[in-house]
Amino acid sequence: MRATIVKRAMLLAATGLAALVAGIGSATAWTIHVLHDFCAKGSCARSFSNAGLTIDAAGNLYGTRETDGKYKKGSVFRLSFNAGTRTWDFTVLHDFCAQQGCSDGSEPFSAPIVDVAGNIYGTTNVGGATNEGVLYEITASGKYKMLANFCPGGDSCPDGSQPFGLTYAGAVLGQPYDGTSPLYGSAFGQTSGVVFEIDHANGKWTIAGVYTFPTPFGGRCYADAVTLGNSGNLYGATELCGDEDKGEAFVLAPSEQGWSQITHYSFDSAFEPRGQVLMDSRGDLYGVTEYGGKFGAGIAYELKPLVDTYRIKTLHQFSRSGAGPMAGLTSDSAGNFYGTTDFGGPGMGGVVFELTGKTYQQLYDFCRHGNCSTGSTPIAAVTMDNAGNLYGVTTQGGAYGNGTVFELTP
Helix, strand or coil: CCCCCHHHHHHHHHHHHHHCCCCCCCCCCCCEEEECCCCCCCCCCCCCCCCEEEEEECCCCEEECCCCCCCCEEEEEEEEEEEECCEEEEEEEECCCCCHHCCCCEECCCCCCCCCCCCEECCCCCCCCCCCCCEEEEECCEEEEEEEEECCCCCCCCCCCCCCEEEECHHHHHHCCCCCCCCEEEECCCEEEECCCCCCCCCEEEEEEEEECCCCCCCCCCEEEECCCCCEEEEEEEEECCCCCCCEEEEEEECCCCCCEEEECCEEEEEEEEEEECCCCCCCCCEEEEECCCCCCCCCEEEECCCCCEEEEEECCCECEEEEECCCCEECCCCEEEEEECECCCEEEEEEEEEEEEEEEEEEEEEEECCCCCEEECCCCCCCCCCCCEEEECCHHHECECCEEEEEEE
16 A cells, blocks of 8 residues: 555644644534454454445445455455344455465455346456456356456556456446446556456457556556546546646547547646546536645545636545545535545544535544544445445454444434
8 A cells, every 4th residue: 555644644744733623523423333343263454445345236235355365365245234133244255366376366456346137346456367467257146257367468568457446337327237348447557557448248358458647757657446427438537647746637538549538637736636536417526635735634626627627626625634535435416425534533543524515524533542443544435325324444443453344324
């Protein structure tokens, strides 16, 4: 994990902790329920993925852990509500590195996606034939399949390596994957970040890079995730790149000549955008940065489209009341946004927050030290069900100190 808590603490100290007390608010009365405590048998470690959970039509939750499981190389899990016991049943669907040389993949950083038939798809960050990650499927009957290897050509990796996530047509509307249309995601490349497309034809899955980000500063820039809009364009934000190498929001459009960037915005005073970017019906983009802003702790932003760029509008300046968000925002049907920070809050263990317009509220405050029974340090995004409940994961705390799955109910 490149952005560490130590780095954030140094940055916050540099901005002056006295200034960070601005903006501290009280939480609305939401109730937290711990659905699962990780590492009951001591067979896992803290997970630092910001991918979050996936919820299917039946209300089941799916997620990944990159360094736990039977072989300590990651796992895919499901949580299902048991109406008889009124509890959630935790099931490991696959332990990675079960095959020799981790040919089945290792260290999944992306959230799974679920198709209309109940099959699950995802990527691993490493492992596979080239140790650059795999595309996998877990069928509705529970059978694991390795579908394709990333970087099969070796060092050049035009299709990308160490992928971060997947998206598809209809994902922004909350629809399940149809099981056949192209998948899109982001990954590393030889010199810069890559956006890739996965096609399925004649029973074969093929991965191809469709866009490589330019790197005028000579660094490697990549996006945590990409989103496929209703227009067929891809959009997102890179952590680096841009005019000042502090991050860049982008829109990619397809043509007969391939995919190209049609507009972008370079971050400056607020920088290193993280997580998935949301788009509304007007084409405005919404997201968060991990650093910068008035207090050095990041911002929540809106980007309004101009002719060939965007105009930024700051929705919230993160501060001691919740600092350094590392995952994107989740929205409800009313246009409110929800997210997490892994630092700050009264307990200094991160918060779950709501943004209504420019009004910021802490919905729940996690502790950082002592008996953090509900968890601590939420890095991943939260997921909302049809009833308005929020679900998420923490990286620390809980009964065994290695994180929890939680539910927040209004």
